[in-house]
Amino acid sequence: MISFEAGGTGVGSVIFDFDSTLVPCESLEELCRAVPGLDASARREIARITAAGMDGSMSFSESLARRLALARPTRAEVLALGERLARAPTAGAQALVRRLGDRGHEVWIVSGGFEDLLRPVARALGVSEARTHGVRAEWNPDGSLARLSLEDGFTRSKLEGVRSRGLSFGRPAVAVGDGATDLALETEGVVDRFVAYTEHVRREAVVTRATLEAEDMAALGIVLGSLLEGASA
Numbered sequence: 001m002i003s004f005e006a007g008g009t010g011v012g013s014v015i016f017d018f019d020s021t022l023v024p025c026e027s028l029e030e031l032c033r034a035v036p037g038l039d040a041s042a043r044r045e046i047a048r049i050t051a052a053g054m055d056g057s058m059s060f061s062e063s064l065a066r067r068l069a070l071a072r073p074t075r076a077e078v079l080a081l082g083e084r085l086a087r088a089p090t091a092g093a094q095a096l097v098r099r100l101g102d103r104g105h106e107v108w109i110v111s112g113g114f115e116d117l118l119r120p121v122a123r124a125l126g127v128s129e130a131r132t133h134g135v136r137a138e139w140n141p142d143g144s145l146a147r148l149s150l151e152d153g154f155t156r157s158k159l160e161g162v163r164s165r166g167l168s169f170g171r172p173a174v175a176v177g178d179g180a181t182d183l184a185l186e187t188e189g190v191v192d193r194f195v196a197y198t199e200h201v202r203r204e205a206v207v208t209r210a211t212l213e214a215e216d217m218a219a220l221g222i223v224l225g226s227l228l229e230g231a232s233a
C-alpha cells in the first residue's frame, strides 16, 4: 500500500493525459490526416516531424509549429475531430471519470493538444471546462489558424503549461498518461504519482519509471482506488 506523507486526507485528483489515453489516437496526427487537399509529400513530412518530436530530436514547440504550418487546419476541422473523438473515447473512460467524481475527486484533462478539440471530449466525459487545459489557438474570422500564443507554456511543454497557468491540483495528485511529458509532471513534483497508461501505446522508457502501470480503464480504476484511498471531498 502506498501512503502519502502530506495531503493524504485531501480531496485527491487525477490528471488525465488526452492523446493515447482518454482517446485511442494522437489527435494532432489525426487532425493532419483529416485535413483535405494535403498531398502525399506533405503527409510524409508531417509523419517525419511527428516521429522527430516523439523521439526527442525536435522540441515540442518546433514540431507543433511545423506540422501546423503544413496542415493548416481550420477551426471547423478541429471542432469536427473533437466531436468525432467525443463519440469514441477509450472504452470505460466515461464510467471511470464519473466514479472518480462521485467519490469527490477532482478530474482534470491536461494535454499538448488543442483546447478546442479537448472540450467536446471533456463535455462527453463530464470533465469541467475549468479543469480542461491544452494549447489555445487563436482563429481568424474565416476560421483559419491565426496563431498560437507563444507566452502560453502549453506551446512548449505540458509541464510549462501547468506552471504558466498556475494550475494546482488537490492532493494527493495522480497523473495518468502514456508519454514522457506525463511522467515529467511527477519527476518535477507537480503531482505525487504517475501511472503509465498502456492500452494504446506502451513506451518502455516511461513504464519503467512509473509508480504503476494500467493496461485499460478497468485496471486503472483499481490502481487509482488504492492510490487515492483515504482521499475524498
Ligand SMILES: [Mg+2]
Pocket: 017, 018, 019, 020, 021, 177, 178, 179
Ligand atoms: Mg498521450
